[in-house]
Amino acid sequence: MTKRSVSLRAAVAVAGAVLAASAEALDPLEFVAGWPIEAPANAEVFDVPLTVEVYAAADSLEQLAILDANGAPQSFFRRGQPAAAATEQRVVLEASPLFVGGAVGAPSVGVTTSPRGTSVTVTPGAPGTPAITGFVLDARGVETAPVALELDWRALPQPFLLDVVVEQSTDLTRWATVGRASVAALAIGGTEARHARVPVRASAGGYFRVTPSRTVADWHLLRATLVSSSGEPAVPASARFAPLAAAPADAPSGAVYFDAGGPLPVQSVTLAFADDGWVRADVAASRSLDGPWTNVAYGELFYALSFEGQELKSEPVQVGRREARYWRVVPAMPVRSERFELAVEFPVETLRVAARGGAPYLLAAGTLAEEAGPDSTLASVWSTIESSAVAVPLATLGARRELGGPAALVVVQPFPWRTISLWAVLIAGVLVVGTMAVRLAKEMRSPTS
Numbered sequence: 460m461t462k463r464s465v466s467l468r469a470a471v472a473v474a475g476a477v478l479a480a481s482a483e484a485l486d487p488l489e490f491v492a493g494w495p496i497e498a499p500a501n502a503e504v505f506d507v508p509l510t511v512e513v514y515a516a517a518d519s520l521e522q523l524a525i526l527d528a529n530g531a532p533q534s535f536f537r538r539g540q541p542a543a544a545a546t547e548q549r550v551v552l553e554a555s556p557l558f559v560g561g562a563v564g565a566p567s568v569g570v571t572t573s574p575r576g577t578s579v580t581v582t583p584g585a586p587g588t589p590a591i592t593g594f595v596l597d598a599r600g601v602e603t604a605p606v607a608l609e610l611d612w613r614a615l616p617q618p619f620l621l622d623v624v625v626e627q628s629t630d631l632t633r634w635a636t637v638g639r640a641s642v643a644a645l646a647i648g649g650t651e652a653r654h655a656r657v658p659v660r661a662s663a664g665g666y667f668r669v670t671p672s673r674t675v676a677d678w679h680l681l682r683a684t685l686v687s688s689s690g691e692p693a694v695p696a697s698a699r700f701a702p703l704a705a706a707p708a709d710a711p712s713g714a715v716y717f718d719a720g721g722p723l724p725v726q727s728v729t730l731a732f733a734d735d736g737w738v739r740a741d742v743a744a745s746r747s748l749d750g751p752w753t754n755v756a757y758g759e760l761f762y763a764l765s766f767e768g769q770e771l772k773s774e775p776v777q778v779g780r781r782e783a784r785y786w787r788v789v790p791a792m793p794v795r796s797e798r799f800e801l802a803v804e805f806p807v808e809t810l811r812v813a814a815r816g817g818a819p820y821l822l823a824a825g826t827l828a829e830e831a832g833p834d835s836t837l838a839s840v841w842s843t844i845e846s847s848a849v850a851v852p853l854a855t856l857g858a859r860r861e862l863g864g865p866a867a868l869v870v871v872q873p874f875p876w877r878t879i880s881l882w883a884v885l886i887a888g889v890l891v892v893g894t895m896a897v898r899l900a901k902e903m904r905s906p907t908s
Contacts, residue, residue, distance in 0.1 A: 483830065484530035488863040491825025492516045495857035496525070498812075498820060505854045506538065506809040507822055511698050512859055514721030516824035518746075524823045524831040527816025532830055535812045536838035548687040550601050554594040554669070554680040593670035594680040595631075603687035604663045610642055610655045613679040618645050620767045622672035625657055629665045637661040641769050647737050647762050654771055656686075695804040698723070699731055700786075702800070707748060710787075715794075717786040717801040722746060724782050727775035727804045730761040736796020737762030742776065744783035752787060755779075763796075775804060811851065813837055822856060826867055 487493060494513070498505045507525070517523055525533040598605075608625055620643040626634040638659030645652045661667070669680055703716040710716070719725070728742055742756040755778040763772040786801055813834075814820060823831075 485524060485526060485532055485823075485826075485828055485830055486530060487526065487821065487823060489826050489828050489867055490524070490823035490831075490862045491864060491867045493526075493821045493823040493860045493862050495860070496820040496822055496854050497857060498814070498818070498854035499852045500818075502814065502852055502854075504811065504813055504849075505852050506811050507535075507854050508856065509537070509808045509810065510856065511696075511720065511723065513822065513824055513856075514719075514723050516721065518722065518825075521832040522824060522826050523810070523833075524826065524828070525810065525812050525814070526821045526823055527814070528819055529816060531816050533812055533814050533816055533820065534834035534837040535810045536833045536835070536841070538809050538811050539806060548603055550598075550685045550687070551682055552596040552598060552601075552667075552685060553682050554596055556591045556679070557593045557595060557668070558591060591679070593668050596667040596669070596683055596685075598667055598685060599664050601685055601687070602663055603689070605659055605661055605685040605687050607686040608638070608657045608659055608667065608669070609684040609686060610657065610669065610680060611682045611684070612642075612644075612655075613677070613681055615644065615675075615677060618766075619643060619675045619678065620769055620771075621675050621678065623657060624670045624672065625659050625661075626668045626670070627659075627661050627665050628668065631666055634668060637667075641771075643766065643769070643771060645762075645764065645766065645771065647760060647764070650739075650760055652760060652762065652773065693806065695726060696807050697802065697804045699800045699802045711789050713790050713793075715788045715790075716748065717788070718748075719784050719786065719801075719803065722782040722784050723803060723805045724780050724808065725778060725803045725805050726780055727777050728756070728786065729773060729775040729802050730788070731800045731802040732761075732763040732772075732796045733798035733800075734796060735764050736794065736799060737764070738788075738790050738794040738796070739792050740788045740790045742778075743787045743789070744778070744781045745785045745787070746783055748785050753781075753783075755781060758791060775802070780806075809853070811837075811841065812854075823862065826863075 492512075496505075496507060513523070520537055523535075525535050527533060596608075610623070620641055622641050623639065624636060625638040627637045628634045638657050638661070640657040641654065642657065643654045645654075657669075667683070667685075669683065671678065698719070700717045700719055703718055706714060706716050725744070730738065730740075737760065739758055739760050741754060742759065743752040743754045745752045756776045759773075759776050761773050763770070765771075786803075788801070810822070810833075812820070
């Protein structure tokens, strides 16, 4: 099937879904805020990026809408960031040290005395202990090109930081540099934190040589893991948030709270320190500041340190996918820093829009209107299309516009005229009946003429 026929099939399917899901126009003032959409001219299908601002204006996807020039909602559904096509492969290789011989030691002299006389024995000096200059890995059996080496060394009693160079060769004589980085073992909060990954740009097979740039007493490479990947992973978006000034009344001791503004689909979190700092803490997430809270990490060590001229920081903690607005960090130890923020990463997601109305289009967020929200029919139809063969342009969002503001999310209680009218009629009837009963009673008590 050609790309043209696939595109035609996609257009027909989308058109059918849109016609089936047509709805009445919505007033933009029913939404908190909106963003003009700058889409390619005459584009029937386009993608709209979801930004931090958009997430902050709506509590869920059900509060989003794409409106045309007449306010008619257009069909859309959310598209997640494509997963990395690559699968990571890891191969562990034992390291063989490279030695260089030491100088010849001084001869030893032995003197033996006995009744028969005295004898002198001279023993030539033995070569000095050879020094290790580097380590070699035999990767001839590895069929994929590595993107990184993760080093594993013998434990040392003291912290260290060491620059290493990684070279590759096919014959153990000619070497080409394929990577360099700093590796370190740090003692933080009673725990060793390792930085052992060295990115490389290498080919498959051959040999690798790992050479320290300087001497660290007793540093000895035991093995290395060759990490290979067949494709590039998706690059997430990121954002930072400062701690809230006030915490809930029932907050755990020392807890620090953060507001992401909206339910971001967070996939990793870390603490970003303004200077040197560290803390071991639990991390929890919630859609409401009042809870309930879901723990996503226990006893994680977060840190940022300057050590021997190098800046070292902890890796982000992967939390799967958490659509939460509020985050709580409960330290298990005093925070060794005065200033820090919550840094999150989240996938770059879009809204795929089937536009059948008239431009300009508006992304509107934050509403109680039932006509808003995604179109499940469109999502189902699109899933049957070979989407990789359909080129869908990416639209851009203009500056944020205040529409109805926070009032759009306030439930308006209409004045109950009907109820009041019914009660008024009922009360009037009771009064009439009461009046008639009083009058009848008086007539019955009066003497007859």
